[in-house]
């Protein structure tokens with residue numbers, strides 16, 4: 001074939017694949033891609049094995065197993081005092097990525113504008129482009145990554161169809177406050193803008209702060225999808241299991257696409273997850289686990305030349321390296337991988353026009369031993 005016209009001419013291999021490959025090639029400690037290097041709870045593995053042996057190996061119901069949707073609705077309604085209905089308002093997806101893609105494909109038409117905040121998780125933009133949407137980016141900057149809601153208001157036009165937010169935020173590790181959410185609620189009142197709230201790190205929030213889920217704000221719920229990831233919550237990113245929640249009118253449209261997009265997701269894993277979620281400690285223990293890792297990592301690099309604000313959520317820590325070099329972040333990240341044998345993610349790749357704030361993203365969802373080895377390297381730079 002000679003005349004292949006790409007629908008995504010600008011898209012190449014993601015930075016995660018590039019950096020992980022480089023990490024392997026140079027035998028570097030890999031703090032680049034966002035996944036834990038420790039195992040999930042063996043109980044969860046046993047539950048999957050048990051479900052497979054019991055014969056749950058054929059298609060699951062299209063929106064997901066009812067018992068799983070029930071426990072998801074119960075968890076959400078308990079944590080955020082919402083009132084989602086498991087039958088019509090929760091759908092189990094192949095990770096949050098499929099939920100995000102399906103939401104965008106169900107609602108975005110050519111010419112629709114979608115407001116996103118940069119740096120942004122890298123699946124949003126190509127998904128919008130594929131359906132002819134126009135990306136309206138708003139750049140947030142290190143170190144605070146705070147949102148100027150007046151700037152956001154100035155970007156809303158009659159064509160604005162959707163806005164995508166992400167809290168806790170990858171890659172910055174910041175979180176939106178209650179005040180942010182109230183401002184957002186005020187801004188969107190009396191509009192028909194759909195809000196996609198990517199909350200995959202909802203259970204990874206530190207220092208006794210509360211996750212400000214959309215589900216806490218009745219004025220936002222009516223227009224919103226929330227996306228969530230069991231991969232992030234249960235250290236099983238390779239399973240690609242997640243879900244999304246929305247009021248039934250929105251969810252009805254979502255499911256029209258979902259049933260032809262994947263139809264359903266892994267049946268035995270849904271059985272296992274519905275059991276595992278019955279013990280709230282399995283997700284409520286996450287802040288403790290990851291805060292210990294964040295604090296260990298930061299205490300070990302406190303005398304290094306890197307400058308940082310401790311992450312408020314997620315399992316990512318940004319490190320500013322301006323006391324070391326003036327090089328751009330991609331060059332410096334490559335050098336760190338090749339010469340110092342530690343891989344990270346240069347944040348400029350997620351920014352508008354590759355704005356370079358001279359920060360690298362390090363994933364601390366790693367064993368203490370890995371974090372100690374990484375810190376030793378970072379302290380020598």
Ligand SMILES: Cc1ncc(COP(=O)(O)O)c(C=O)c1O
Nearest residue numbers: 095096097121170200229231242
């Ligand atoms: C902000 C954000 N959204 C969505 C995802 C994707 O989640 P999943 O692996 O469940 O598709 C990630 C994974 O890195 C993420 O960081």
